[in-house]
Amino acid sequence: MTQGQGTVSWMREIQLAPPPVTTNGSVVSPEKYHIDILDNGRTISDFIDYKIKERGLLDNEEPFHVANLDSILKRHHRWITNLPRVKPFYAVKCNNTAAVLRMMNVLDTGFDCASKGEIQMMLSLGVTPEKIIYAHTAKPMSHIRYACAHGVDKLTFDNEDELLKISLCHPKAKLVLRIAVDDSKSLVRLNSKFGASLESVGKLLERAGELDLEVIGVSFHVGSGCTDGGAFRQAIADARRVFDMGNLQGFQMRLLDIGGGFSGAGDLKGKFEEFSEVINGALDEFFPSDSGVKIIAEPGRFYMESVFTLAMNIIAKRVVLEDMDGHDDGEEDSPDRMMMYYLNDGMYGSISCVTYDTAHNSVEPYPHRVNTTCCGFYLSLFVQAVESSERRYRSVLFGPTCNSNDKITEDYWMPECHVGDWLLIDNMGAYSVSVFTDFNGFERAHIYPVVTAETWHALNLSHFYNIC
Ligand SMILES: Cc1ncc(COP(=O)(O)O)c(C=O)c1O
Structure with missing residues (x-):
C-alpha cells in the first residue's frame, strides 16, 4: 500500500x-x-x-x-504581534523541509540562505531573489557567482578577503557588514567564528569603498538560544555606531539585520515576548521609524522548534x-x-x-x-x-x-x-x-x-x- x-x-x-x-x-x-x-x-x-x-x-x-504546519502559523502570529517592525527572513538551515519552506513563503517571510544549495532550493519554490539574503560570511566563490547570476544581491561579509572575492564575483552586491557582538548569554555562540570586531569596521568600510562596493547595512547574531534580551539591546546600539561610520564614509546605510537567537519553548518559553519589548525599545531609540532603516531578522529556531x-x-x-x-x-x-x-x-x-x-x-x-x-x-x-x-x-x-x-x-x-x-x-x-x-x-x-x-x-x- x-x-x-x-x-x-x-x-x-x-x-x-x-x-x-x-x-x-x-x-x-x-x-x-x-x-x-x-x-x-x-x-x-x-x-x-x-x-x-x-x-x-x-x-x-x-x-x-x-x-x-499550524504551529508555524501560530509562531508567525506571535512574531508579527510582538515585533511589528522586524521582517523575518527565515533561516533555511534550521529546517529545510520543502513543505515548511512553502509555508514560510505563504506567510511572506524572506529567507536567510547559507549556500548555493539553499538559494537554489528557495528559487525553485518560487521565492524571488530580493526576498533572499545570502547570510554567510565565508562563501565559496562559485556560490557567490551563482548568487550574482540569479539576482541575489544581499550578501553579508566580515573581513577583507571576503570583500575581495565579492568584488571579483558579484561587484554589484548590496553588502551587509556582520559585526561580532556579545554572545556570552547564548547557548550556541557564533562570534568566535563570525563577525568583525568594532575596532576593525572602520578599515573594512574604507576597503569596501576603495573596491567600489556598496555597503547598505549591518547584521549581527547574538547566538542561538539567547537567554538575555540585554544582548539584543547592546548589539543594536553597536550597530548604530557602525551605521554612523558607514554614513560618514558615504554609504547609504538602510538595512539592519538583527539575526536569530529567539526561542519560544522549554526554559525559554516566555523569553520571546520579554526580548521583543527590549528590542522594540532599542529600535525606537537607535533606529526610529522615521529613520527609513528597514529592519529584518533571521529567526530559525523560533519558527521551527515546536x-x-x-x-x-x-x-x-x-x-x-x-x-x-x-x-x-x-x-x-x-x-x-x-x-x-x-x-x-x-x-x-x-x-x-x-x-x-x-x-x-x-x-x-x-x-x-x-x-x-x-x-x-x-x-x-x-x-x-x-x-x-x-x-x-x-x-x-x-x-x-x-x-x-x-x-x-x-x-x-x-x-x-x-x-x-x-x-x-x-x-x-x-x-x-x-x-x-x-x-x-x-x-x-x-x-x-x-x-x-x-x-x-x-x-x-x-x-x-x-x-x-
Ligand atoms: C547567520 C545565521 N542566521 C540565523 C541563524 C538562525 O539562528 P536561530 O535558529 O537561533 O534563530 C543562524 C544559526 O546558526 C545563523 O548562523
Missing part, C-alpha cells in the same frame, strides 16, 4: 506537484510532496495514532516526523540486572532492573541536535499509548496517558547504529516498554532533520506535513502548494 491509500474519511491526503528539478536535472528536495489535512477537529495526536496503526498493518516500523514530533520504534531491548548490595536475584519486580532500549532513530539521525545543538542538548521521549480494546475500529482509538503512579525504571535509550556514542539519553526514568512500542519526542523541528546523516545505512525518518482544514482554507494553501 502506498502512502495515503486506505486513509479514513476525515483525513484527506493530497498528492502535490512533483518536486522541483534544478537546471542540472537533480531533484532539489528529497521530501515526498504530500500533505495531510485534518478535518472535523481531528488532532495531530490522532494523526500520529493513525500512522502508527498504519505502520503496524504494513509491517513497517520506520521512524517518522509529523510536521504541524513544529515537528518524532515517532521512533523500539527495535531491541536488554534488561540489565544491577548488582545492588551484592543482591541480584533477577526478580521481575526487583527495583534494580535497568532497561536498555535500542530505537530506530538516534544521534546520527534526527536527534543529532543533542550532540551539535547546545540549545537542545536533551530530549524527553515518552511512550505512545493507544487503547484499541474497546472496539477494533480506528476511530475508536484513544490515547492513554502515562499514569503518575505507574512504576518507572532507570532506562538508557540508544540510537540504532553500531556506535556506542549513539546514546540518546541515560539515567532516564520511564515506564517499562517493549520491542515494537513507539516513543515520541516533541519539539524536534529545529536543527534536527537538516543535520541528518545516513551513518550505518539507516534511512531518514519520513516527514508527514499536516495542517488543519481551517488553516488550509484560510490561507488558501492549495494555491501555494500547487494543487489544482
Whole structure:
C-alpha cells in the first residue's frame, strides 16, 4: 500500500506537484510532496495514532516526523504581534523541509540562505531573489557567482578577503557588514567564528569603498538560544555606531539585520515576548521609524522548534540486572532492573541536535499509548496517558547504529516498554532533520506535513502548494 491509500474519511491526503528539478536535472528536495489535512477537529495526536496503526498493518516500523504546519502559523502570529517592525527572513538551515519552506513563503517571510544549495532550493519554490539574503560570511566563490547570476544581491561579509572575492564575483552586491557582538548569554555562540570586531569596521568600510562596493547595512547574531534580551539591546546600539561610520564614509546605510537567537519553548518559553519589548525599545531609540532603516531578522529556531514530533520504534531491548548490595536475584519486580532500549532513530539521525545543538542538548521521549480494546475500529482509538503512579525504571535509550556514542539519553526514568512500542519526542523541528546523516545505512525518518482544514482554507494553501 502506498502512502495515503486506505486513509479514513476525515483525513484527506493530497498528492502535490512533483518536486522541483534544478537546471542540472537533480531533484532539489528529497521530501515526498504530500500533505495531510485534518478535518472535523481531528488532532495531530490522532494523526500520529493513525500512522502508527498504519505502520503496524504494513509491517513497517520506520521512524517518522509529523510536521504541524499550524504551529508555524501560530509562531508567525506571535512574531508579527510582538515585533511589528522586524521582517523575518527565515533561516533555511534550521529546517529545510520543502513543505515548511512553502509555508514560510505563504506567510511572506524572506529567507536567510547559507549556500548555493539553499538559494537554489528557495528559487525553485518560487521565492524571488530580493526576498533572499545570502547570510554567510565565508562563501565559496562559485556560490557567490551563482548568487550574482540569479539576482541575489544581499550578501553579508566580515573581513577583507571576503570583500575581495565579492568584488571579483558579484561587484554589484548590496553588502551587509556582520559585526561580532556579545554572545556570552547564548547557548550556541557564533562570534568566535563570525563577525568583525568594532575596532576593525572602520578599515573594512574604507576597503569596501576603495573596491567600489556598496555597503547598505549591518547584521549581527547574538547566538542561538539567547537567554538575555540585554544582548539584543547592546548589539543594536553597536550597530548604530557602525551605521554612523558607514554614513560618514558615504554609504547609504538602510538595512539592519538583527539575526536569530529567539526561542519560544522549554526554559525559554516566555523569553520571546520579554526580548521583543527590549528590542522594540532599542529600535525606537537607535533606529526610529522615521529613520527609513528597514529592519529584518533571521529567526530559525523560533519558527521551527515546536513544529515537528518524532515517532521512533523500539527495535531491541536488554534488561540489565544491577548488582545492588551484592543482591541480584533477577526478580521481575526487583527495583534494580535497568532497561536498555535500542530505537530506530538516534544521534546520527534526527536527534543529532543533542550532540551539535547546545540549545537542545536533551530530549524527553515518552511512550505512545493507544487503547484499541474497546472496539477494533480506528476511530475508536484513544490515547492513554502515562499514569503518575505507574512504576518507572532507570532506562538508557540508544540510537540504532553500531556506535556506542549513539546514546540518546541515560539515567532516564520511564515506564517499562517493549520491542515494537513507539516513543515520541516533541519539539524536534529545529536543527534536527537538516543535520541528518545516513551513518550505518539507516534511512531518514519520513516527514508527514499536516495542517488543519481551517488553516488550509484560510490561507488558501492549495494555491501555494500547487494543487489544482
Ligand atoms: C547567520 C545565521 N542566521 C540565523 C541563524 C538562525 O539562528 P536561530 O535558529 O537561533 O534563530 C543562524 C544559526 O546558526 C545563523 O548562523
